[in-house]
Amino acid sequence: MSQAGAAPGTAAATQQAQQALQTQQAAATQAAQAAQAQAEQTGQAAQAQADQSKKPKPTHTQIQLLAINDFHGNLEPATGSGGKINDIPAGGAAYLATHLKQLRAEAKAKGQDSVTVAAGDLIGASPLLSAAFHDEPTVEALSGMGLEAASVGNHEFDEGWKELLRMQTGGCLPDGDGQNNQNSCPDPKHPFKGAKYKYLSANVFLESTHKTLFAPYTIKTFKDGKKVGFIGMTLENTPNIVTAAGVKGLSFKDEVETANALVPELKKQGVKSIVVLLHEGGFPADPKAYNSCPGISGPIVDINAGLDPEIDAIVSGHTHQAYNCSLPDKAGKPRLITSASSFGRLITEVRLSIDNATGDVDRVNTLANNQIVTQDVVPDRQTTKLIDKYKKLVAPIESKVIGHLTTPSVVRTNDDSLESPLGNLIADAQLADPSVVSGGKKPVVAFMNPGGIRADLASNNGEVTFGKAFTVQPFNNFLVSMDMTGTQLKALLEQQFSGVNGPEAAKFKVLQVAGITYTWNPAAAAGSKIVAGSIKIGGQPLVDGTSYRIVTNNFLSDGGDGFPAFTTATNKVFGGLDIDAFASYLTAHDPYTPVATDRISIGS
Structure with missing residues (x-):
């Protein structure tokens, strides 16, 4: 009885042993395959590295x-x-x-x-x-x-x-x-x-x-x-x-x-x-x-x-x-x-x-x-x-209408004497600005540097906005009035054609003016181009020893653009911004018609 009862248990044990052996053999086979794959990858990597080392490095x-x-x-x-x-x-x-x-x-x-x-x-x-x-x-x-x-x-x-x-x-x-x-x-x-x-x-x-x-x-x-x-x-x-x-x-x-x-x-x-x-x-x-x-x-x-x-x-x-x-x-x-x-x-x-x-x-x-x-x-x-954000923020300033033009624009294009319609307008605006009046003494001459006029004054169907005016004068310079003698003014005018503004310069820097007229000779030597006796202020001949009240911007007042004569002036008074004077003048002379360029002439 005992032998007959033991046979099934022995068979089960044998079957379990065989399964365990098969599992071990399968694991061993997988391990061997994995090892072979790893060896192949290592070999490939080594070969790739060897091949890479043979390639020339970038120069x-x-x-x-x-x-x-x-x-x-x-x-x-x-x-x-x-x-x-x-x-x-x-x-x-x-x-x-x-x-x-x-x-x-x-x-x-x-x-x-x-x-x-x-x-x-x-x-x-x-x-x-x-x-x-x-x-x-x-x-x-x-x-x-x-x-x-x-x-x-x-x-x-x-x-x-x-x-x-x-x-x-x-x-x-x-x-x-x-x-x-x-x-x-x-x-x-x-x-x-x-x-x-x-x-x-x-x-x-x-x-x-x-x-x-x-x-x-x-x-x-x-x-x-x-x-x-x-x-x-x-x-x-x-x-x-x-x-x-x-x-x-x-x-x-x-x-x-x-x-x-x-x-x-x-x-x-x-x-x-x-x-x-x-x-x-x-x-x-x-x-x-x-x-x-x-x-x-x-x-x-x-x-x-x-x-x-x-x-x-x-x-x-x-x-x-x-x-x-x-x-x-x-x-x-x-x-x-x-x-x-x-x-x-x-x-x-x-x-x-x-x-x-x-x-x-x-x-x-x-x-x-x-x-x-x-x-x-x-x-x-x-x-x-x-x-877009800043366009919304600037709109109230930019779109404000400050005046009108009777022409589509006022141009900064020079005539032969290097005077321009827009230069005259800006100089007139400086001369009329009340912020530079000192002790009741008004300027009688104004000077504007041509390089400071950055664009033509354009209009929108005749309307001039602050934005258009600002495009012309974007520097926010202050106006400055001062006293200069006739002799100093002669020196100033010659500096348009001498020194750093002389013949070796790319071009002469002829100042735009108001209240003064004169003639210059392109053929004359540097330092002698202003025709003798041609300078007049308010229609009267310039007198060397007489003191004249003039106005310009603070850039020129400090001798900028090669005009050291301005630094010799006395009794300087700072006024408002040049763009504000420009805008106010356009409002006060609404509508504005460009004036003739007859303040500077060429002669001999």
Whole structure:
């Protein structure tokens, strides 16, 4: 019984043992297969690594550099020729932002790093949309576009260097919530935070500390440790073309000496690739040849010739010209020189080719291309939203009708004597402004610098708005009355054709006038061009020893544009803003008809 009862149990045990053995064999087989697969993968990886090691390593690293200059707060596309490149509509911050994004995306797809820089005058002399808010909208927009570094330009000092510091660091002005048609931080929920990009000012020094106003340079480190140094400078002549109050306490140094002195400092930090962001430029013989530099002349040529050969490229500006070429440095090697016109109409794309063996720029393989900021792309949504916000905020100021014209416009186009209808209108407005009357003594002569007249005065079916007037005079200069003798006035008039305004200048700076008439002789030598006895004030001959009350803007009053005679005047009294005088005159002479250009004449 016991044997018969034991048989089933023994069979079950045997079956379990066989199953366990099969399971062990299957596991062993799987382990062996896994080990073989791992060995094959390891072998393949080793072979791939071996194959990779046989491939030659890249000899160069490509870095994309995107550059703009002289944006001047043109958030919306500029009008007229200022809104085109060779008849192609161009510019506008929303389109600029889109093009920058597209170019960066193209570089990223190629495995290239990218950096965006600028060469000055991003703000100042701006349209009302930006200027009404102290250019805070422009700084906001450029920060949102990914700008990383910018040299200061002369117009960055239009409202003074302390205001420029605010542009960098942020904060709001106590400007009375719209006083003088300006309003800092108009949206209390969003205070101005300052620029996300770095301003650079290598040749601008605080006289009190002998330190630069902003950092002289910035170093950008890219993948594989590649370093590029960016030196930022404005033109040494900045004090002569901005108001003295705006740069009081600052000194401006020579561009070449400044940059060359920084080269050893950058090299000590392992920087072998150096780019200068310079707010100074040149003039190509053919302004339409925006991707070459035919017959280029001007300060950029001499600056390039003097810069250390260790400097690899110059991104320039100031002249509002477009060019792109290589000029020989003083060692005879080609060096890239570029400029992207103005108003955000062009982007310079530079492909910096860095030799991996030396860490320095291979100039032969470094190429640049000035690309038009066309308006056939989808405008950037965030930038568009920003612009729309400020357009609503500025509308009450901009749309106010201040007068009418009997002609479609008043033009700044000069006649042969270099007098213009719009120049006469502005000078008349200055002469009539009551804010400069001192002790009951009214000015009898007014002077306006032609470079300060930024556009024709246009109308909308005869209506002149504050916005249109502001486009003509966007600097918010103050009017200043002063006493000058007949002798001083003679010297002043000769300075239109001598000194920095002499024959070697691009063109004479003939002041627009009211209350005075005279004749000048183009054939006479510099310093003797005013025809003797031709000067009359109020219809009466000028008397050397007589004192005359005159009025001008504070820029000229400080000797700007090469007119030091103004600095010798006495009893100066500051009045209101030039734009307010202009607007008031148009209102008081509504409708306005342009007057003849008969105050300045040419003779012998």
